[in-house]
Amino acid sequence: MKKNREILLISCYELGHQPFTLASLSAMLQQAGYTPVCVDTSIDALTDEQIHRANFVAISVPMHTAMRLGEQIAQRIRTLNPAAHINLYGLYALLNADHLLKENAIDSAIGGEYEIPLCQLIAATDTGSREDVPGVYTRTHVSGPWIQRTPFIVPERSHLPELERYAHLEWGNDSRVVGYTEATRGCKHTCVHCPITPIYHGRFFAVPAEIVLSDIRAQVARGAQHITFGDPDFWNGPTHALRITRAMHQEFPALTFDATIKIEHLLQHRHLLPELKETGCIFIVSAVESLNNDVLQQLAKNHTAADVAAAFEETQRVGITLRPSLLPFTPWETLESYLELLTFFEVNHLIEHIDPVHLSIRLLIPPGSAHLETPGSSEWIGEFDPDAFGYRWQHNDPRMDQLQAQIASLVEQADQMNTDSIMTFFQIKARALALQGQKFSAFKAMRQYGERKDLPHLSESWFCCAEPTSRQLCAKQA
Structure with a gap:
């Protein structure tokens, strides 16, 4: 030492x-x-x-x-x-x-x-040096983020818990050990709500392909049967990404993978989707956020509701599951548009594609958020809440804040009781319709939904943009 x-x-x-x-x-x-x-x-x-x-x-x-x-x-x-x-x-x-x-x-x-x-x-x-270190923020030295290329080396995993102890890929009766790596860091996009934006400001770095492949080899040697590429957007550099997946598939033809890719990039590079499928991609996570075009514009997502529908069609055509992440509670969402979001997934038989927790996620505004710099933000952003590490805000329609709290509680209870996710979806719809004075039977809707899809997914729900519940905070502290 x-x-x-x-x-x-x-x-x-x-x-x-x-x-x-x-x-x-x-x-x-x-x-x-x-x-x-x-x-x-x-x-x-x-x-x-x-x-x-x-x-x-x-x-x-x-x-x-x-x-x-x-x-x-x-x-x-x-x-x-x-x-x-x-x-x-x-x-x-x-x-x-x-x-x-x-x-x-x-x-x-x-x-x-x-x-x-x-x-x-x-x-x-x-x-014992008292000199300020570049890139390090202390009480005596104010520093911005360190945005310079790292001389990447292969990650060292030998002293970490075994992969079997982490989330698994679940697909029907099949359960696979999952590894994780990153082919890029940062993101060239500047979505207003994203915490990457105030740190990287539209910059990203490609990790050398051989470093990524060496990391994958090491995890396969430790039992990985599936790889998650955790890049904020795997197709920030599609040529780089495909170079890695081609080499990975050639070396490990049975290895499957998932990645996060923007709706915009899925449509822009749709011609690459068949090859992505051939090299082992079984599902893609994409930050859909909302189907309200006003919301999408406020978040600078650079896609529309119609684009989301088109992305589902393209991925279904090649046989890759699209798993959207959602941000349905923002100041610009309405009760009506929230119900339209639910209707989209129900009518198109896509409920299985989403984790119920995504239907509860509320906009977080951490210090430094790009939202703080947008015109008119002072009209809806309140004081900083140090306990929540974010700024307070309230919807101008009190029903939306009420609905979000109800759904967050419902989803947490459903997770504890291992409730069927389709039932949870329709219970959420019932809560939303109740705020409009409408009655709705979740049990009847579930019976009428039809044949279930058996889709690949990770056993850990995606909580990245969600404020953790008290149960999650307790559970994550071993």
Whole structure:
């Protein structure tokens, strides 16, 4: 261990997959001569002994759920080991740095390409240097995100929990072990609500294909039968993406994969979909968000409701499942358009394509959000809520806030009771129609829905844009 440093790397939650942010940083630190201890608190308990031994703690917060959990862990570490340097890194770290530094919860924060600044920060604390480290935000040094190309190396996963302990691919009676990697970082698009926008501002970096393939090989050797490409948009660089999937399929022809691709790119590059299918793609996640064109324009999604319908047709034509992520509760959505969203999935027999949690998701406005810079935002954005790490807002139609709260509770209870997802969908529709004074039988609708589709999906629902419920926060703390 270099200079007797005890470096503790912590992941709180990364959508049910083995934490890439620990694997990538661990590889860089080991190359620099350190031997970090890695703990994924969504899988294993963080012990008091580990906390007491640590001189330097880095907590990964790539998403809002992880930020909520990470703040609680930082407070625990501060109490048990006040001398340890506590760093947050990831998308949400820099966005929340001011508040957390003021509360003495952390000592530093890094946003953007985190590996190099973190390694330099650890080296500086080794020598007792008081000089400011570029890309590191502290109480004495204000820094923006570090947006420079990382000298990528193969992620180190040997000290992480086994892949079998994470989310699986489920498809009928088949269950497959899932690996996770990233072919790019950042995003060339600037959707207004996206936390990537205030950090990367439309920039993205391609990870060398051989690095990605080496990471895939290592995970296949550890049992991976399916790979999730976690890029914000796998087709930010479609040529780069296809180069990787072709080589992966040639080496591992039985390996399947999924990826996240914008509706815009699915239509722009629809001619590439057959090859994507041939090389093992079984489903695509796409940020549909809404079918209200006013909402889509406000979010700068660069697609329309008609485009969404066309994307479903194109993916169905080639035999790839499209799994949309949704953001149905924004200031611009209406009760009528919410019901139209439900009707679209019901009439087109697409209910199986969505996880019920997506029908409850409410717009989050973290510090630094591009929404804060849009004209007229002061009219609907309220005060900052430090407990929620976001700004408050209310819908001008109180029924929408009431509906969102009801659906969030309903979805949580359905998840606890393992309720049939089709039934949950129609229970949601019943709640929405009730606010219009209409009666609706969820049981009758479920009976009339017809034959169920058996679609591939991950066993962990996609909570990236959702504010975590109290049960999720408890469950993710092992």
